[in-house]
Amino acid sequence: MTSQQDSDRTDAGPARHYDLLVLGTGSGNTIVDDRFDDWSVGIVERTEFGGTCLNRGCIPSKMFVVTADHACDAAQGPRFGVHTRYDGVDWPAVRDRVFDRIDPQARGGREYREGLVNVEVHAGTARFTGERRLVVETEHGEVQVSADQVVIAVGGRPVVPDIEGLEEAAAAGLVHTSDTIMRIDALPHRLGVIGGGYVGSEFANIFASLGTEVVQVDGQDLLLSTQDADVARRFTEISGERWDLRLGAELERVELTDGGLRLHLGEQGTAEVDLLLLAVGRRPNSDLLDLEGTGIEVDDAGRVVVDEQQRTTAEGVWALGDISTHHPLKHVANHEARIVQHNLLHPEDLQTVDHRFVPQAVFSVPQVAAVGLTEEQAREQGLDLAVFTQHYADVAHGWALEEDDSGHLVKVLADRATGRLVGAHLLGPQASVLVQPLIQAMSFDQPVRGLARGQYWIHPALSEVVENALIGLEAALDA
Amino acid sequence: MTSQQDSDRTDAGPARHYDLLVLGTGSGNTIVDDRFDDWSVGIVERTEFGGTCLNRGCIPSKMFVVTADHACDAAQGPRFGVHTRYDGVDWPAVRDRVFDRIDPQARGGREYREGLVNVEVHAGTARFTGERRLVVETEHGEVQVSADQVVIAVGGRPVVPDIEGLEEAAAAGLVHTSDTIMRIDALPHRLGVIGGGYVGSEFANIFASLGTEVVQVDGQDLLLSTQDADVARRFTEISGERWDLRLGAELERVELTDGGLRLHLGEQGTAEVDLLLLAVGRRPNSDLLDLEGTGIEVDDAGRVVVDEQQRTTAEGVWALGDISTHHPLKHVANHEARIVQHNLLHPEDLQTVDHRFVPQAVFSVPQVAAVGLTEEQAREQGLDLAVFTQHYADVAHGWALEEDDSGHLVKVLADRATGRLVGAHLLGPQASVLVQPLIQAMSFDQPVRGLARGQYWIHPALSEVVENALIGLEAALDA
Numbered sequence: 018m019t020s021q022q023d024s025d026r027t028d029a030g031p032a033r034h035y036d037l038l039v040l041g042t043g044s045g046n047t048i049v050d051d052r053f054d055d056w057s058v059g060i061v062e063r064t065e066f067g068g069t070c071l072n073r074g075c076i077p078s079k080m081f082v083v084t085a086d087h088a089c090d091a092a093q094g095p096r097f098g099v100h101t102r103y104d105g106v107d108w109p110a111v112r113d114r115v116f117d118r119i120d121p122q123a124r125g126g127r128e129y130r131e132g133l134v135n136v137e138v139h140a141g142t143a144r145f146t147g148e149r150r151l152v153v154e155t156e157h158g159e160v161q162v163s164a165d166q167v168v169i170a171v172g173g174r175p176v177v178p179d180i181e182g183l184e185e186a187a188a189a190g191l192v193h194t195s196d197t198i199m200r201i202d203a204l205p206h207r208l209g210v211i212g213g214g215y216v217g218s219e220f221a222n223i224f225a226s227l228g229t230e231v232v233q234v235d236g237q238d239l240l241l242s243t244q245d246a247d248v249a250r251r252f253t254e255i256s257g258e259r260w261d262l263r264l265g266a267e268l269e270r271v272e273l274t275d276g277g278l279r280l281h282l283g284e285q286g287t288a289e290v291d292l293l294l295l296a297v298g299r300r301p302n303s304d305l306l307d308l309e310g311t312g313i314e315v316d317d318a319g320r321v322v323v324d325e326q327q328r329t330t331a332e333g334v335w336a337l338g339d340i341s342t343h344h345p346l347k348h349v350a351n352h353e354a355r356i357v358q359h360n361l362l363h364p365e366d367l368q369t370v371d372h373r374f375v376p377q378a379v380f381s382v383p384q385v386a387a388v389g390l391t392e393e394q395a396r397e398q399g400l401d402l403a404v405f406t407q408h409y410a411d412v413a414h415g416w417a418l419e420e421d422d423s424g425h426l427v428k429v430l431a432d433r434a435t436g437r438l439v440g441a442h443l444l445g446p447q448a449s450v451l452v453q454p455l456i457q458a459m460s461f462d463q464p465v466r467g468l469a470r471g472q473y474w475i476h477p478a479l480s481e482v483v484e485n486a487l488i489g490l491e492a493a494l495d496a
Numbered sequence: 497m498t499s500q501q502d503s504d505r506t507d508a509g510p511a512r513h514y515d516l517l518v519l520g521t522g523s524g525n526t527i528v529d530d531r532f533d534d535w536s537v538g539i540v541e542r543t544e545f546g547g548t549c550l551n552r553g554c555i556p557s558k559m560f561v562v563t564a565d566h567a568c569d570a571a572q573g574p575r576f577g578v579h580t581r582y583d584g585v586d587w588p589a590v591r592d593r594v595f596d597r598i599d600p601q602a603r604g605g606r607e608y609r610e611g612l613v614n615v616e617v618h619a620g621t622a623r624f625t626g627e628r629r630l631v632v633e634t635e636h637g638e639v640q641v642s643a644d645q646v647v648i649a650v651g652g653r654p655v656v657p658d659i660e661g662l663e664e665a666a667a668a669g670l671v672h673t674s675d676t677i678m679r680i681d682a683l684p685h686r687l688g689v690i691g692g693g694y695v696g697s698e699f700a701n702i703f704a705s706l707g708t709e710v711v712q713v714d715g716q717d718l719l720l721s722t723q724d725a726d727v728a729r730r731f732t733e734i735s736g737e738r739w740d741l742r743l744g745a746e747l748e749r750v751e752l753t754d755g756g757l758r759l760h761l762g763e764q765g766t767a768e769v770d771l772l773l774l775a776v777g778r779r780p781n782s783d784l785l786d787l788e789g790t791g792i793e794v795d796d797a798g799r800v801v802v803d804e805q806q807r808t809t810a811e812g813v814w815a816l817g818d819i820s821t822h823h824p825l826k827h828v829a830n831h832e833a834r835i836v837q838h839n840l841l842h843p844e845d846l847q848t849v850d851h852r853f854v855p856q857a858v859f860s861v862p863q864v865a866a867v868g869l870t871e872e873q874a875r876e877q878g879l880d881l882a883v884f885t886q887h888y889a890d891v892a893h894g895w896a897l898e899e900d901d902s903g904h905l906v907k908v909l910a911d912r913a914t915g916r917l918v919g920a921h922l923l924g925p926q927a928s929v930l931v932q933p934l935i936q937a938m939s940f941d942q943p944v945r946g947l948a949r950g951q952y953w954i955h956p957a958l959s960e961v962v963e964n965a966l967i968g969l970e971a972a973l974d975a
Contacts, residue, residue: 087578100582101570103578348954386957461942473831480932
């Protein structure tokens with residue numbers, strides 16, 4: 018492929034035509050490797066290189082989670098007979114340690130791209146003006162860009178709800194989303210968290226572990242309400258023992274007070290906090306793209322519609338990641354990016370995405386990990402289910418962890434018709450790692466029968482909780 | 497099967513004949529389930545029910561490891577910006593917490609067996625007097641026992657070397673093995689650990705984490721010298737930063753001093769300690785059984801020789817676990833016990849043990865886990881190897897764990913001829929759990945190609961270190 022770059026200037030600013038134009042530098046940025054060296058490539062990024070995951074999502078938040086784990090673990094020492102203590106956190110030191118690692122990565126990503134002869138980077142927000150034609154608003158003015166192939170990978174952003182008093186509170190600098198909460202200057206004394214999903218729950222844990230008084234609010238009666246009900250129920254109980262939960266409650270009004278905020282929560286009363294974190298969901302950035310008239314369809318939730326090859330409804334336009342997926346998770350976006358990459362390079366041999374067994378985790382205390390169907394979903398589908406729940410307390414490593422009353426569990430579901438796992442739901446330490454053999458079994462169509470006994474599980478490693486779950490499930494299948 | 501019990505008294509004490517006689521109540525005790533309800537069963541145990549693992553091995557030691565982890569983690573907090581501290585341990589509280597859980601399990605195991613109508617328990621040491629005939633020395637005198645089927649599952653014990661001054665030191669109560677060290681009355685100020693294998697290394701970590709000054713001695717130049725050399729090397733370096741290592745050294749003499757011991761270590765000088773832990777290896781208890789003339793062969797290392805069905809060289813006599821295995825590990829003993837159990841119940845359909853992919857772990861800081869061949873073993877076998885090493889530092893969760901200089905790694909080996917994993921060697925946090933997908937792949941003959949990409953790995957879970965190891969290995973296979 019030859020470069021079709023030109024640089025004629027028009028009234029609307031300079032124009033560029035590329036073989037490939039990538040909008041967004043999260044997973045989209047992984048597409049352009051050395052196999053694209055003879056493609057002319059334009060990249061548009063409106064903020065930092067690296068996308069949500071690197072700059073405002075998974076990676077920095079897990080750095081805070083692990084930090085908070087140290088506080089949480091130290092507070093647990095006396096239960097084990099060990100004189101450990103947690104005496105507070107040097108928040109600015111933690112924040113700077115995290116972002117002194119993150120920010121250079123983002124800068125390095127940009128510099129690397131800018132150094133490639135076949136790549137042009139446009140810092141700005143792109144919107145469509147026609148078929149594979151866009152304008153990028155940069156700080157130096159507008160740039161017209163067009164391309165033979167366009168990849169939309171501009172991700173999503175936190176939803177900011179329309180609530181009375183919120184704008185005033187935000188103007189006072191007291192309202193955050195996951196985009197900004199990790200960069201604040203001091204640990205708040207009291208934090209309101211609006212939202213009981215994974216983002217709200219992870220941050221509630223981080224701040225509670227570090228000593229903040231947390232009030233978490235959600236309209237549902239359970240936190241993590243899309244998880245299997247057994248997991249959501251126990252997770253909610255544990256969280257409720259650790260901080261102030263206001264469930265079945267709406268944030269009706271935010272009131273500025275002397276040095277803080279009063280949250281009006283209807284029947285759940287009021288709560289006084291110093292800062293507010295909004296974690297009520299995320300939405301795709303499709304509304305920033307001016308997609309009307311481009312032939313690129315968007316669904317009711319604002320997701321760009323793609324087929325199994327990640328093609329949008331417009332010729333030569335692809336999409337991946339949070340802008341289009343039903344699984345807004347980094348490991349899914351990376352997979353989709355590899356599919357798009359392959360399909361760009363091999364238009365005669367298109368690959369299809371695999372969204373069959375997408376796992377996800379919540380990095381709180383305890384961790385949650387899941388793959389496949391919840392019990393409720395499986396029953397709705399009318400599957401003839403075998404179900405088994407293994408508690409951490411009943412394996413040797415669970416004894417070591419003093420798990421007696423934890424309620425931590427591995428719940429596994431199999432379809433009696435096929436003898437295969439259809440879901441796995443873990444709540445407890447190391448859940449995000451323990452789940453992997455179950456993902457592997459599902460992905461490679463391994464039968465439940467023989468799965469536990471056909472391999473060794475190190476005694477007394479925590480993995481025995483998964484082994485015993487599978488043994489119990491096999492017995493349930495045979496019952 | 498009918499009971500052939502009788503109770504005629506002879507000069508040599510009462511005599512009993514059983515359908516099945518089980519010697520030892522570690523994994524051996526798992527054989528007798530309700531499928532044996534119409535068998536008359538004798539069980540002989542010379543100490544507590546539950547064997548080494550429950551009473552003196554894996555389980556209590558891991559309870560101490562997890563306890564020590566709290567101390568170790570709290571000491572690391574400041575590196576993360578968290579003000580955590582470790583100010584000592586209430587050793588008697590820890591010890592009593594551990595054994596107040598362990599000891600009732602052992603007692604409960606005995607009481608359960610003693611309550612079964614078809615089972616007789618003999619508390620004492622058994623030795624053979626003929627073909628499937630033994631005498632048990634109990635505190636009430638000798639009991640003659642015989643059986644149609646005999647299962648030898650009497651395990652092993654720590655080796656106590658013959659060293660000048662050791663007996664005197666032992667008489668002063670200053671010498672321990674893994675059998676006794678966990679039940680001492682106070683945390684020693686200074687501990688000498690003789691042995692650089694997994695037992696010595698786990699206890700060195702426990703005591704060092706809790707604040708004891710540890711001196712660890714081994715004749716080899718590396719700790720864990722049977723592990724893959726890359727793992728052993730890095731493990732040795734890390735241990736050497738945490739306590740006093742004297743490698744390439746023999747304990748030549750032990751000298752009682754005022755209130756302690758002086759260890760004479762040849763070229764490695766001397767060391768002053770308060771207590772000494774001997775961890776120089778374990779030996780099978782076959783020497784206690786008077787096997788001469790029974791037709792039950794024993795190898796040079798004292799292991800009872802068994803075939804792939806766990807049959808000894810004598811008709812009707814089986815063996816399992818540490819008395820016979822080349823893999824003295826609880827998960828192997830349990831597997832062998834299931835094979836013996838099946839083969840006792842189904843003599844017409846004997847099953848074979850599977851010792852192909854036996855994993856093992858060392859629960860120190862860091863953890864070590866391994867399965868399959870070391871690189872050295874694979875090269876000795878002449879395999880055409882692909883090798884890849886992934887460092888924890890280079891995955892997102894490794895950033896969160898501040899792994900930069902840890903040297904923690906996942907090393908994977910594949911045979912180019914088959915495209916299959918032949919070994920995996922992990923050093924770092926959660927290694928004993930992270931290794932499981934690799935065990936699974938090896939056990940179920942899953943090819944390396946496609947293994948990483950054919951399943952999702954949660955981002956940013958620590959399991960990505962295994963994913964990336966497999967991606968690197970696949971590239972190495974294709975290189």
